[in-house]
Amino acid sequence: MIELTHVSKTYAGKDKKAVDDLTWKVADGQITGFFGPNGAGKSTTLKMICGVNSIDEGTIKINGHDIVTDSIEAKRQFAYVPDDPDRFLRLTGIEYLNFMADVYGTPAERRAPFIEEYGKRFEIYDSLSSRISDFSHGMRQKVHVLAALIHEPSVWILDEPMLGLDPKGAYELKEMMREHAARGHSVLFSTHVLETADQLCDSVCIISHGRKLFEGTLNELKAAHPTSSLEEIFLEMTEHE
Amino acid sequence: MSSIILLTRLQIMQSLGSVRAAVEKRAGTNGAMAGTVLIFAVVLVGLGWLGHAAYGLVGAYGIETPVYNILFMACGTLTFVFSLPAVLGSFFGSSDINDLLPLPVSPFAIVLSKALGALSASYLWTLLFIAGPLLGWGIAAGEGVSYWIMYVLAIIFTPFMPTAYAGTISIVIAAIFKRVRRKDAITTIATLLTLGISVAAFFISNNLHLSEGTAQAISNVGQAMGTVVMVFPAYGFAVYALVHVDPLGMCLYVLISLLAFIVFVVVARLLYMRIVTSLSSGAGSANAYDGSTVQEQAPVFKALATTEIRKITRNSSVLINYVAYPAVITPVLFGVMLMSGSLSDTIGRLAGFGDVNRMVAGFVLVFLMFLATLGMCSNKIACTEVSREGSNWIHMKFIPVPIATQVRAKILPAFVVNVFITLVVMGGGGYLVASRGHISPLIVVFGTVLMIAGAWLMVCIGAWSESRGPRVEWGNDGDVNVKSLGGGADVLRAVLVGLAYSALPLLVTPLTNLDPFVFMPVIAVVGVVVAIVLGRILLAKTAQNIAVFE
Structure with missing residues (x-):
């Protein structure tokens, strides 16, 4: 579970708040979609949750651990996949997976079957001896997803996870997300592809200009706009901001 | 045209x-x-x-x-x-x-x-x-x-x-x-x-x-x-x-x-x-993965340090400019020191300098330590600990490892390179001078210990200096090129520390009346203690600076 309570942030030198008094709960057992137009504050919010950006006001807790006052334990609770897969390019795939497993304290007897199962599911298992710099964009995304999930945390935080994935890879990731939520855990992901959200999400949060416009289930959102598609609902809600 | x-x-x-x-x-x-x-x-x-x-x-x-x-x-x-x-x-x-x-x-x-x-x-x-x-x-x-x-x-x-x-x-x-x-x-x-x-x-x-x-x-x-x-x-x-x-x-x-x-x-x-x-280009360049290299769990610090070394050694621009060249310059300086043997004899024969041994002990140590500092000044591994990550630096913020631990793992290779340079310069040059009987090997050892302490402090101050304003806007670690990293001012601060340590043996030259056999050990011990204490303070500040960087 992720709990944001009256969270605000303003970047240095700017007058306008990037995130303005956001209160929001990402519940367990659900896949939560996080949407907003470009510059709405989505990445800022995700980075505050993960401890990358500081919080000016409010609190953020992951499974009860405050990201500021209990940061190390809070960081153990989640897997974070940023939107940029061009990282650790000089390591081989397996070196990177081992590194992340060591950082999160995953013993060999757990990491080996995970790497084999999910590496084959993503069809990158045979390429793990190669350097990440030799991978295509989609393969890099897959290896970073695997590395983030290798310690099998309860909370997944994915920023544009489908970007660059081939159809099979995207399908496998969606299945993994469904399986994870079905086990009672939390999945939070941001995307610009609303059809994906429509297929996957149990609940959504929409922000614009740093403020929350909507939080609830997808059914509640659609019930409030019965004649509109998700895309039309989104455009209508964010257009007037 | x-x-x-x-x-x-x-x-x-x-x-x-x-x-x-x-x-x-x-x-x-x-x-x-x-x-x-x-x-x-x-x-x-x-x-x-x-x-x-x-x-x-x-x-x-x-x-x-x-x-x-x-x-x-x-x-x-x-x-x-x-x-x-x-x-x-x-x-x-x-x-x-x-x-x-x-x-x-x-x-x-x-x-x-x-x-x-x-x-x-x-x-x-x-x-x-x-x-x-x-x-x-x-x-x-x-x-x-x-x-x-x-x-x-x-x-x-x-x-x-x-x-x-x-x-x-x-x-x-x-x-x-x-x-x-x-x-x-x-x-x-x-x-x-x-x-x-x-x-x-x-x-x-x-x-x-x-x-x-x-x-x-x-x-x-x-x-x-x-x-x-x-x-x-x-x-x-x-x-x-x-x-x-x-x-x-x-x-x-x-x-x-x-x-x-x-x-x-x-x-x-x-x-x-x-x-x-x-x-x-392409993932087909390596042999197919056979599942054999899933390793036993390693301590976090070892995993961080190993990964840092891999990132340095697999980047030719960083490896050559920050490691190989400082290490290569060292043999060149060593060549200069080959002449220092005759120079020490020359100094010994000049009229007007009373105690040759104290002259040599102090000034030659200063000279050797200056050469070691000069050799180290190209080693910018510590001064670019965050900048070398480029856009990937956010990784340091969200993994469950204290930033202070990550910083230590990142600067360790820099310290190792500095120690190598120090040992070659002080060891080689000290041997040449000691073999002529103008300086006790013990004095050289204490000078070496002092310079290693100085090398540690150089690394810490370089890391702290860079942490006040890392340059991460240029790209990701696949594109890192030393020209993108800058770090001139950070290196300068580190070099000043090295020069300060190099000057310490002046205390056991004819400029003072201090006996090198008594005071060189004292200077070395004080230098080590200062390096450890100041180093801890600097690394703590470095971690704080990175923690608030965004």
Whole structure:
């Protein structure tokens, strides 16, 4: 579970708040979609949750651990996949997976079957001896997803996870997300592809200009706009901001 | 021709990297240009003043030839050493070849522009050793117009031969190893082999040996000069032309320099395209993963340090500039120290210095520690601990590892390199001096311990300095190039610490009455304690700075 309570942030030198008094709960057992137009504050919010950006006001807790006052334990609770897969390019795939497993304290007897199962599911298992710099964009995304999930945390935080994935890879990731939520855990992901959200999400949060416009289930959102598609609902809600 | 000019301009702009962007951001384009001109003018005038003063001291003795030989020797050697990364960076370090090949420009234009781009980066040594000193010397000597015309030609063509050597040798080696198919590995191999072959050739041809007395020291220098003029034959003509104001000599100098550069460009044209189009791309380059390298869980610090070392050693630009070159400069300094044996004898025989042993113990230790600091100043691993991550730096923030632990893992390789340099310089130089009985080996050991403590503090202060404003806007760790990283001011602060530690043995010279056998151990212990305590404070501050960085 992720709990944001009256969270605000303003970047240095700017007058306008990037995130303005956001209160929001990402519940367990659900896949939560996080949407907003470009510059709405989505990445800022995700980075505050993960401890990358500081919080000016409010609190953020992951499974009860405050990201500021209990940061190390809070960081153990989640897997974070940023939107940029061009990282650790000089390591081989397996070196990177081992590194992340060591950082999160995953013993060999757990990491080996995970790497084999999910590496084959993503069809990158045979390429793990190669350097990440030799991978295509989609393969890099897959290896970073695997590395983030290798310690099998309860909370997944994915920023544009489908970007660059081939159809099979995207399908496998969606299945993994469904399986994870079905086990009672939390999945939070941001995307610009609303059809994906429509297929996957149990609940959504929409922000614009740093403020929350909507939080609830997808059914509640659609019930409030019965004649509109998700895309039309989104455009209508964010257009007037 | 226009495409050559355009592409060369592109290469020069790329070689300036983010330094230019940072300066222009602060001062604007005009301000950056004015600042650059001002710095060049100050350096030129300063070195010119030195040249003028030198002529005033020794000009009447008619020793222009050895003086000019020394200047050309230093310039040529340093240009060769430092143009090597410029050449390899220009040809292999940047990934622009994928953008250039589809353009309607000839491969010859691409190769020539890269060679000229590398050449342009080599003029710094010409400014320091030729332009400045010869300006003052020539003014003091009252030289005429002919001299000044040759002076300008000398400035223009001095880097041609050493750059051509560095480029030709390294590209031939890269062609031999092109089956490696990985750009970083080829660049590293080419750099190390070129330097190794060149250093070995220099020492073998020079027949360096331990010597006694000032005369032998000078004759060694003379021997070294002769070797360099043999290696850079054009310089012999340049020196002759400048000393005797001989147009024919200058024409020969220009022709030989141009010929060397033409050979470089022709060799590069023949070999470079074949190398670069066969480099690795695609996941099929390695053997299929067989599941055998899932490792046992390693302690977090070990995992962090191992990954950091991999990132450094697999990046040729960082490996060469921050590790190999500081380590390579060390043998060069060692060569200088080979003369320190005769220098210590010379010092011992000078009248007016009472206690030779205390003189040697203090001043020679200072000299050796200064050399060690000089060797370490190119090691910017610690000063770029966050900047080298580029856009990937956020990884440091979200993994469940205290930032202080991550910082220590990142600066550990820097400290190891510094310790290596310290041991070579202090060990080698100390052995030479101790073997003559002018200093106790124990004093050398304490000096070494003190310098290692200084090396640790240099690393800590470099890390702290960088943490106050990391430069991460340039890209990701796949693109990292030392020119994007900057770090000059951070290194300067670290070097000042090193110099402060180097000065500490002055306390056991005849400047004081302190017994080195009593006080050198005390100084060493205090130095170690200060390094540990101050280091902890600096690293804590470093972690705090990174924690709030966004």
